[in-house]
Amino acid sequence: MFQPLIHGFLLALGLILPLGAQNVFVFNQGANHKSITKSLPVIITAGLCDTLLILLAIIGVSVILLSMPVLQITIxxxxxxFLLYMAWSLWRARPDTLQTYRPMSAKKQIGFALSVSLLNPHAIMDTIGVIGTSGAVYEGTEKIIFTLSTIIVSWIWFVFLAVAGKMVGSIDKTGKYIMILNKCSSVIILIVAMMILKQLLAILL
Structure with a gap:
């Protein structure tokens, strides 16, 4: 029982650590809100989305869905x-001071978190190609332990990102660093979007 636990933990950690649109957005929202509770919508949404993708990958449903070329192109x-719109929105955010800056509403956080989680081909492919195939070697209780391990790592990581963002945001009294963070986040998300565009063109051409 120890092997699937460690396997799932290390695998999920290795997949979730690289800087991607989802991680950047969660960190950004932690930094942009005065309290961590205001970032709960993005934490919960990202956690639930990853949980859904992991469960679908383990069950094998996602493999069937992505075997359909039309669905792949649509995603x-x-x-x-969504990524282009998010990059544009973050780039335009210009907080003069923390008092006048209005962070994203819960509704907008949820919408953006859904887009970078469920509509991110990289995240879907990683979940299916790595977690799904790795989980296929286990059966019964071991598969459950493996699945729970990967899901727990995901949730802990999102909480950590939001808290780390909050710590960065709390030392910024003028809004200057948040503006820089927003622009850096926008550039990173734009790079991810360009990578997706390249893959899309490869499929179409």
């Missing part, structure tokens, strides 16, 4: 549009 197109 890539919608994901690209």
């Amino acid at each position: 890539y197109c919608i994901g690209l549009l």
